Amino acid sequence: DGGITQSPKYLFRKEGQNVTLSCEQNLNHDAMYWYRQDPGQGLRLIYYSQIVNDFQKGDIAEGYSVSREKKESFPLTVTSAQKNPTAFYLCASSIRSAINTEAFFGQGTRLTVV
Amino acid sequence: GENVEQHPSTLSVQEGDSAVIKCTYSDSASNYFPWYKQELGKGPQLIIDIRSNVGEKKDQRIAVTLNKTAKHFSLHITETQPEDSAVYFCAASRGAAGNKLTFGGGTRVLVKP
Numbered sequence: 001d002g003g004i005t006q007s008p009k010y011l012f013r014k015e016g017q018n019v020t021l022s023c024e025q026n027l028n029h030d031a032m033y034w035y036r037q038d039p040g041q042g043l044r045l046i047y048y049s050q051i052v053n054d055f056q057k058g059d060i061a062e063g064y065s066v067s068r069e070k071k072e073s074f075p076l077t078v079t080s081a082q083k084n085p086t087a088f089y090l091c092a093s094s095i096r097s098a099i100n101t102e103a104f105f106g107q108g109t110r111l112t113v114v
Numbered sequence: 115g116e117n118v119e120q121h122p123s124t125l126s127v128q129e130g131d132s133a134v135i136k137c138t139y140s141d142s143a144s145n146y147f148p149w150y151k152q153e154l155g156k157g158p159q160l161i162i163d164i165r166s167n168v169g170e171k172k173d174q175r176i177a178v179t180l181n182k183t184a185k186h187f188s189l190h191i192t193e194t195q196p197e198d199s200a201v202y203f204c205a206a207s208r209g210a211a212g213n214k215l216t217f218g219g220g221t222r223v224l225v226k227p
Contacts, residue, residue, distance in 0.1 A: 045216075103213065
């Protein structure tokens with residue numbers, strides 16, 4: 001059963017701590033993305049990766065870091081430098097193609113800073 | 115960069131009526147326009163998409179229209195049902211350079227029985 005798995009579903013973090021969100025896909029997609037969603041708002045791109053060992057900043061990369069050591073995995077670290085980390089985080093993947101293709105989303109991780 | 119505006123932010127319709135959501139975009143190089151449906155606590159799911167070489171596309175009760183000259187596209191849902199209640203997002207992308215989607219702010223649709 002192919003898809004994207006994000007874990008955990010809910011995550012609580014104390015201020016000043018780094019936390020890593022997991023994203024795994026078994027769709028054999030080259031490209032992976034991280035989006036942030038705040039209440040009542042659209043999705044904003046944090047980081048994306050088109051191929052293993054390569055990634056680029058999105059629109060709101062400050063305070064976040066990523067790695068892409070394996071095709072299947074694209075973890076996101078929310079660092080203590082992120083001023084307002086409480087949000088719903090969504091991971092997505094797509095085929096890397098010369099034309100646009102559908103982006104498949106995971107079920108999200110809700111991060112709360114306590 | 116690309117900017118996508120979506121209206122209205124909330125939409126309440128009676129079951130069986132039609133719902134229309136409109137989006138405008140700023141980057142004339144954008145050529146792919148998907149629509150996603152997001153149910154509470156879940157990730158968005160693609161419901162329909164359109165490419166810039168097509169003006170209209172239909173899939174059962176859902177249709178999307180695109181006006182490249184005016185840089186706007188719309189989602190039409192006919193014969194709405196309670197299960198259509200969700201948040202809908204439009205998005206735009208300019209293609210091969212990473213397929214990065216820029217999303218509109220979303221429309222919360224409530225279908226009243």
